[in-house]
Amino acid sequence: METFERARLDAYFGRVAARFAPGERPASFLITHLLPERPAFVRGVAGVTELRAVLPKPKSVHTEALRQIVADGHACDKLSRELFADPDRAVRYIEARGAGRSVVLLDVGGYFAPSLDALCDRFSGQILGVVEDTENGHRRYADLDKLPCPVVSVARSPLKDPEDFLVGQSVVFSPEALMRSRGDILHGRTALVFGFGKLGSSIARMLHAKGVRVTVYDIDPVRRTQALSQGFAVARDRDAGLTDADLVLCATGALSLRGEDFPRLRNGAYVATVTSSEDELELEGLPDVYARAHIGEHVTRYLTTGHYFYLLNGGNAVNFLHGASVGPFIFLVQAEILAASTTLARGGLAPGMHEISPTDRAAIAATWLDYFNR
Structure with a gap:
């Protein structure tokens, strides 16, 4: 990306983060594809949460994007299905990075699902909920017998249709x-x-x-x-x-x-x-x-x-x-992830599957159009 493109993207996520910033920022753990444009999204996540660790999906890591995220001061940990398949290991990991904090888990593919019960029951802080990005992950959470916390899914959002x-x-x-x-x-x-x-x-x-x-x-x-x-x-x-x-x-x-x-x-x-x-x-x-x-x-x-x-x-x-590029349309979904994080931080959602409000989606779409409909 050129310098002016990075600046526009940072301005966009800064505006989204300012709109949806919660009164008190929770801690967060972010699973994401680490593609070339992703550092701006990571900075957006850090604008609405206290980002404790980025866990890049292992088969989609762009070297320069990883370098930028580390340079921004964010911890990057190794991600695997095994990390969260074992409840004991999952609890130890979240404790090591976020003990005693209120935590939002940002997921791509249902990684946290196998250990969600243990995390909600045994973690020294509080798991506020999960934000899930994909249909595959949506189904992993929906198929659990009983969700122990709210899961806000963007997988079936109309803002994801262009992507x-x-x-x-x-x-x-x-x-x-x-x-x-x-x-x-x-x-x-x-x-x-x-x-x-x-x-x-x-x-x-x-x-x-x-x-x-x-x-x-x-x-x-x-x-x-x-x-x-x-x-x-x-x-x-x-x-x-x-x-x-x-x-x-x-x-x-x-x-x-x-x-x-x-x-x-x-x-x-x-x-x-x-x-x-x-x-x-x-x-x-x-x-x-x-x-x-x-x-x-x-x-x-x-x-x-x-x-x-x-x-x-x-x-x-x-x-x-x-590159799996879908152009600037991916930024619609990423903005909805920020809004979903704030929804969880504000509390009041019962355990189960949720979506953000149509009003918030309309605000995201209007902001996106201001920056990318040129």
Whole structure:
């Protein structure tokens, strides 16, 4: 980013932080993708909370962004699913950074969910609640038997719709770029899209615009009817869809391909995801007869007698290979995260799933337009 772009972004988040600043700032722990523009968002978080640690998602860390955040004086700790899968370890970690404080947990993907009960019960301070950014994480919290604190989700906010649409475009860009690096193209190929939510539907439309014949598979019958109404073929079952696809894109946020599904892939098929391999792909369930070979940058061939396919970016979110940029629209969602943090700091929310108010969303949109509708 150029200097004037950084200044505009800092001014935008400064204005948002000033509008939503709580009377007393809670401590916070921030899980985030550490992309090039992210330091301004981190500074925004520090404007409405006392930021105790940034936990970058390990497969999307931009070196210069990390350097800037450390230079700003923020602690950066190593993130893993294991850190919060063990309640004892999770409590020790939060205690070490925020003992006795009121704490807001800012999440991307439901990392805190496995230990949330223990954190709320055993932490020496108070867990005010969680802010969750993704659909995958939203479901992880919603699926808990009983939430011990409020969770404010921005995953289904209308302010996230532009991001989801544009992420779909970036997801298609990256597999096409990797295919072209091997002298291959998308046009005229067949694709199977797992999941027809906001991301999956955007991916399907973008593939269609590039001359790809698209089939959709979704376990939700309502979404299957939506796909049909938009002109896409709908696979009756997983097996039928897999055997005819040159490209398989997984956009469910849950398990899309089990180990036994991979042998059903068409020879030479490409497989890519929009989240991570641990969510979408059961790679450890693949038959041991497959030999792996890196045949190009971020392209791995799985080969056995009579069958082979290509896995892109090791099964991790393919669009992060090329920056995963959605332009300034991402700043709408980040501003809503700041507003959600303040909502939790003010208290009064019962344990359960919540959203910020339409009034706050309108204020965020109006502020964003002042800075980015130029």
